[in-house]
Amino acid sequence: MAASTKLSSFRLPPLPTIGEIIKLYNLRAEKHLSQNFLLDLRLTDKIVRQAGCLRDAHVCEVGPGPGGLTRSILNAGATDVLVVEKDTRFISGLKLLSEAAPGRVRIVHGDILTYRMDRGFPDTISKPWDGDPPNLHIIGNLPFNVSTPLIIKWLENIANRTGPFAFGRTQLTLTFQKEVAERLTASTGSKQRSRLSIMAQYLCTVHNCFTIPGRAFVPKPKVDVGVVHFTPLVQPQIQHPFKLVEKVIRNVFQFRRKYCYKGVEKLFPEASRFELTQKMLQNADVDPTLRPTELTIPQFRALADAYAHLCMHEPSLLHYEFREELRLKPLTKQGNKPEDTFIMD
Ligand code: SAM
Numbered sequence: 001m002a003a004s005t006k007l008s009s010f011r012l013p014p015l016p017t018i019g020e021i022i023k024l025y026n027l028r029a030e031k032h033l034s035q036n037f038l039l040d041l042r043l044t045d046k047i048v049r050q051a052g053c054l055r056d057a058h059v060c061e062v063g064p065g066p067g068g069l070t071r072s073i074l075n076a077g078a079t080d081v082l083v084v085e086k087d088t089r090f091i092s093g094l095k096l097l098s099e100a101a102p103g104r105v106r107i108v109h110g111d112i113l114t115y116r117m118d119r120g121f122p123d124t125i126s127k128p129w130d131g132d133p134p135n136l137h138i139i140g141n142l143p144f145n146v147s148t149p150l151i152i153k154w155l156e157n158i159a160n161r162t163g164p165f166a167f168g169r170t171q172l173t174l175t176f177q178k179e180v181a182e183r184l185t186a187s188t189g190s191k192q193r194s195r196l197s198i199m200a201q202y203l204c205t206v207h208n209c210f211t212i213p214g215r216a217f218v219p220k221p222k223v224d225v226g227v228v229h230f231t232p233l234v235q236p237q238i239q240h241p242f243k244l245v246e247k248v249i250r251n252v253f254q255f256r257r258k259y260c261y262k263g264v265e266k267l268f269p270e271a272s273r274f275e276l277t278q279k280m281l282q283n284a285d286v287d288p289t290l291r292p293t294e295l296t297i298p299q300f301r302a303l304a305d306a307y308a309h310l311c312m313h314e315p316s317l318l319h320y321e322f323r324e325e326l327r328l329k330p331l332t333k334q335g336n337k338p339e340d341t342f343i344m345d
Contacts, residue, residue, distance in 0.1 A: 010077045012100050018068045021093045022218075027066055029219050033087055034143030036217035037065055043216055044072040044141075050209040050229050051137045051173040054078045058121050060164065062112045062140030062150075062174075065090055067097045069141055074101050078137075082106045084115050113146060113153070117164040127168035129161060130234045134168040141175045144221070148180060151200070158203045158232045159242035169232040173209075181208050181226025193293040195253040198300050199246065202237040204230040238301045240308050244318070248304045251322065253292045260295060261288035266322035267307060276317075280306045 016024060018039045029035035038044050047069060048054065055077035064070045064083040067090075073081055081104055083094060091109055098105035108115060127134040142150065154172065157163035164170045176184065179192070184200045185208040186192035200206045209227040214220050238245050252263040261277055268276040281288050284302035286295065311317045
């Protein structure tokens with residue numbers, strides 16, 4: 001009884017619908033800010049449920065727009081919701097929501113790519129890294145145009161325990177284009193396995209929760225959308241600096257349909273390429289004729305270990321970038337790059 005009274009006290013008073021808010025403030029979607037709104041509060045409730053229990057939680061919501069997802073977060077019991085929105089036009093509607101939930105909504109008019117989330121919450125909510133996650137969640141129906149750089153930035157923050165992860169293993173519940181959600185969660189051998197799969201999975205438990213059809217959004221995007229939940233691992237599966245791991249993964253996936261040795265080769269300058277590639281693959285005990293998509297995370301760990309070992313003996317290797325060398329080389333007659341064509345994930 002007491003619990004249900006407490007829960008009902010979280011619920012918002014009657015408000016204009018999200019559709020009415022959009023009309024009221026004349027919020028036409030801006031393509032350059034990847035604006036696709038969710039008007040169905042049952043759907044935003046479903047996204048919020050993927051985050052787990054939000055009672056008394058601190059939440060950072062990315063891009064609240066007209067505030068549908070924000071309402072669901074508040075109705076789920078979060079007591080401190082910090083929303084970061086780039087588009088000024090939404091601020092008045094968000095203020096209305098903030099008045100309906102006194103003291104529970106903080107509005108930041110800014111860019112999530114540069115916002116210092118480590119300064120946005122009190123230190124008292126921090127939890128030790130090897131303990132339970134803090135009661136802090138990042139939730140967002142992300143703008144497509146920032147979702148990949150944003151998750152890469154947050155994965156780097158996880159590796160370094162900085163930004164939102166200075167508070168501990170902060171969980172994230174985020175939307176991505178369906179194809180990106182599939183890459184983030186793809187297992188070894190699957191068609192979608194890519195650089196993003198390894199980067200996300202060596203640092204987090206990643207779960208592809210459900211797919212939202214494009215028609216659920218206004219305006220309708222060209223693609224469907226996947227909701228992905230991330231919990232940072234206590235112990236990353238690869239324990240080297242993020243930049244080194246990222247470099248190994250990026251190079252291995254440079255030619256994703258070819259044998260993996262083709263990508264490994266590109267970690268080394270031409271003069272020592274053959275010898276060091278052989279050494280690295282031998283030390284890692286990885287079959288050079290496996291395709292990048294067939295490699296497991298323990299095999300990537302072994303490759304990162306072997307590469308780190310070579311760099312310890314020859315530190316200049318760390319600074320070598322094949323793409324930089326390629327950029328400086330003249331083009332061939334046909335205008336092609338001198339080596340195989342890149343296929344980026
Ligand atoms: N949360 C709302 C919903 O579900 O209906 C809107 C989602 S819409 C896909 C993305 C939102 O992110 C828009 O409100 C857009 O203005 C905002 N946005 C775009 N780029 C941003 C950035 N760099 N930082 C913060 N917000 C951004």
